[in-house]
Amino acid sequence: MFAAAFSGLLLLFLLALSRGREAYEGFLRWLKLPAVVAVFAVILVAVLYHTLTWFRLTAHIQVVRLGRRVVPKSVVITGLFGTWVLASVMVAYIHIWF
Amino acid sequence: MSLGEILDESDGREVKRRARAAGPREHRLRRLLRPEPLFWGLFSAGGFVAAFLVPIHVAILGIAFAAGWLPSRAFSYERVQHLAHLPLVKLYLWGLIALPLYHWAHRFRFAIYHQFGILRWKRFIAVACYGTAIAGTAIAAWVLLSI
Numbered sequence A: 001m002f003a004a005a006f007s008g009l010l011l012l013f014l015l016a017l018s019r020g021r022e023a024y025e026g027f028l029r030w031l032k033l034p035a036v037v038a039v040f041a042v043i044l045v046a047v048l049y050h051t052l053t054w055f056r057l058t059a060h061i062q063v064v065r066l067g068r069r070v071v072p073k074s075v076v077i078t079g080l081f082g083t084w085v086l087a088s089v090m091v092a093y094i095h096i097w098f
Numbered sequence B: 001m002s003l004g005e006i007l008d009e010s011d012g013r014e015v016k017r018r019a020r021a022a023g024p025r026e027h028r029l030r031r032l033l034r035p036e037p038l039f040w041g042l043f044s045a046g047g048f049v050a051a052f053l054v055p056i057h058v059a060i061l062g063i064a065f066a067a068g069w070l071p072s073r074a075f076s077y078e079r080v081q082h083l084a085h086l087p088l089v090k091l092y093l094w095g096l097i098a099l100p101l102y103h104w105a106h107r108f109r110f111a112i113y114h115q116f117g118i119l120r121w122k123r124f125i126a127v128a129c130y131g132t133a134i135a136g137t138a139i140a141a142w143v144l145l146s147i
Helices: A004-017 A021-031 A035-061 A074-095 B003-021 B024-033 B036-052 B055-066 B079-087 B087-115 B122-145
Strands: none
Touching: A004 A021, A004 A035, A004 B055, A004 B079, A004 B087, A004 B122, A021 A035, A021 B055, A021 B079, A035 A074, A035 B036, A035 B055, A074 B036, A074 B055, B003 B036, B036 B087, B055 B087, B079 B087, B087 B122
């Protein structure tokens, strides 16, 4: 539900962008309001919880085999989190500095 | 009641209804063409996007920007316009916006059924949930194409 809320907010961001500079700058100002930041903070906590449980669940339902041996769940979860951190860094780079 | 017990109870009701309706070939064919697997697949993809990509986007757009941790040109109009014009970026943003909507739709539809216990109007609820996700997808495409 919170991820879908973020979808809506991202859509508003893009809508402001498509409407021209003034609409965009107005949206950026709206982003700085404390109430809006609080909403984003709640969404962040919710999606991080989703990430934790999603990776845990994936490790349970997806059996990874190397030859005849099975990779233990903790290793799968670590692998998933590692890839997640990597992907987040890549997204952050493009989003902020590219 | 635990989630397992809730699911078992409502599954028990479903199975009884389906056993009664088993019948002619045409009916069986229509059951094969049900859209459930598609929406479940979209639910899965949406969950993956929500788990993998959404956190960093929320952190950047929602928190880091307001806290002033970003360089000033990060969200400058020109730079964001330039990025948003790239087709690959448009495709990425479309997926980032649309897929979690299907995750919500599928999960919310079954939350209404299993957790709130609303066992009637099943088709209406399903259409309302997936319809919202589809509408969101269309709106996202329209906005992205108009940037």
